Amino acid sequence: MARSTHVRRPATLASLAAELGVSRTTVSNAYNRPDQLSPELRRRVLETARRLGYPGPDPVARSLRTRKAGAVGLLLTENLSYAFRDPAALGFLEGLALACEGAGQGLHLVPVNPEREDVAAVHRAGVDGFVVYSVPDDDPHLAAVLSRPVPTVVADQPHVEGVDRVGIDDRAAITALAKRLISLGHRRVGVLCMRLTRDRNDGFVTTERAETATFHVQRARLAGLTDAFGAVGVDWGRVPVVERFDHSIASGASAAAQLLDADPHVTALICTSDILALGALAEARRRGLRVPQDLTVTGFDGIADADRVGLTTVRQPVLEKGRAAGKLLLASVDPTRPREITLNTELVPGSTAAPPRTAEERWFGP
Amino acid sequence: MARSTHVRRPATLASLAAELGVSRTTVSNAYNRPDQLSPELRRRVLETARRLGYPGPDPVARSLRTRKAGAVGLLLTENLSYAFRDPAALGFLEGLALACEGAGQGLHLVPVNPEREDVAAVHRAGVDGFVVYSVPDDDPHLAAVLSRPVPTVVADQPHVEGVDRVGIDDRAAITALAKRLISLGHRRVGVLCMRLTRDRNDGFVTTERAETATFHVQRARLAGLTDAFGAVGVDWGRVPVVERFDHSIASGASAAAQLLDADPHVTALICTSDILALGALAEARRRGLRVPQDLTVTGFDGIADADRVGLTTVRQPVLEKGRAAGKLLLASVDPTRPREITLNTELVPGSTAAPPRTAEERWFGP
């Protein structure tokens, strides 16, 4: 297989037109509106194009003129590469890709380094709109996106007034999970959560920090837990909450260790993500704690691996979320579209939650 | 959090300049070359910009002028959404994203429908170059990519003269695996392979079809097997090869079933991908065949799930491949760059390969 010869970049629509002795409009029409010129002339145009090595209208110039880039930008909190490792993000991406594909739109992943505040990449992206996936309230990249005159849809977080959004009711979802644990008898629980702010803070979380977290989703989930346990008289100020900046199984394990070391009497570890919960399970195993007999562990998201190990969790429709975000964005011209989509979640009973052992059982076995 | 007021689209670099009574050049410099104007004036420019709701230089117009889009295009065979499900593709994507990120380049996923021959999306993508991942020799989208005057790197397949490429030595890699099976004593083997052409052909593969497959990688792998088994006198024409269009565990299972139904005496199933091999394992389990005692199964790729089940396979560095492709593309200006990168593979012994049972063992147990 040989590659066709490559002219350096001489041919343009204008040069083609000159060569043919027709107007640029006509050449343009040959490509974009075949019905606007005779088949014979069109054939000649296309053939001359081939002969001159003209690759067809330049996409960038076209975009400038038509004010359409044919692509949707995607902004993520994490490094791009991270998105390909986190199952929930991946599901979202798949759904978004599906929507884009359906509309013939490209998907432009914007390269941002979450550590640095370099916002230039956002300004450089030639896109017709942005989907912003799960970033903190004060993300400078988000601000840069919003400053651009293109429609934007936020997925999950944050809530921004006047900006379309798709997500779930995190607070209600985790409240339902908490109520289940409460009805099982758990009162002394611990919480593992994902990062609450842009700054790293691996360790225990004060009530104030929990309430002022700039990651809305985490804030809402913690608030949901406060709701549920507060309603049955648990003093939330005394509930240990451990935060981890990195979202990984190893983080979950170390957070669980830190929490269990500090408070060995907790009967349940409530994790705000499945990944953290998988880490907690690993740590429990390492300590010889049986789940759920000795310790209840719950997650959030409903990823495949959670399913595999029978994790008690909340399933959210991540793929559907991605697709909804894409559709919402692509429907931006339609003033009757919904401005906010809240998807349903589902409690997954799993097998990692059970009633806590009584004091007696603790000492004498079940 | 409230969104800043949004002007419809009045402000442009020119209007800003007019408002300020300076030239467009100066406004442009305020954004791109701060050292070219006094700090005071720059401050005024930026402040007026904010006041007028000017979002900064339009990325598309800038791209037109500078001839840089700041993004790399990625072309895949499958639907975009598929890429997020196939572990090998995912690893590649992660590596590619890493490379792009490092260079501050966006990653533009081109939406192609492999069923249709709609090549327009390729022409519409405003990118500085393309990475083409694993497409058939005769893919029209690839042809469209090559017709564009931008650098291109092909990953895996096909081999195109004059086009940079990164991949592995599929033929040698699978030959090594085959030799291992041969040394274990396998002579009667079956093969499960991925699609060989753009057309669906679920079923047995003739020698001719294998040799003329338009998916170069599959062709090379089958050829590698022919090499190895031919060398020990196995008549390759008699070796059953089953092809599946869809790449999924279910496909692997059904292909294994089809093969085992037709030839129950094979002692090993050689699969050209781990996914297919996982399906073969499932089918073996369903039939009550113990692996590796009753049946040897091998894969190719070295995905995480293969590792988990101890599959005998060939590991290829998918992430590294993606990164190499990205780097190669981004180094296109450098004439001393390598034009082709062949990465190393590694035989993973695993635990799904063992010597075949003898006829006696078959009847009387091991």
Place this chain on the structure above:
DNA sequence: TGGATTGACCGTAACGGTTCAGAACCAATT
């Protein structure tokens, strides 16, 4: 037959920037 319609094509004006070669000005040096 004559007015209206249609088909095929064209000229001009954007689209919104960047770039480069200077101009204007001022201070310092020769």
Place this chain on the structure above:
DNA sequence: AATTGGTTCTGAACCGTTACGGTCAATCCA
């Protein structure tokens, strides 16, 4: 006093295309 150098800003060309509003001749219809 003339030269040099540096800073700050400008004018005009250019990037390659498509939208818009035509022109002009051929065809249609009653």
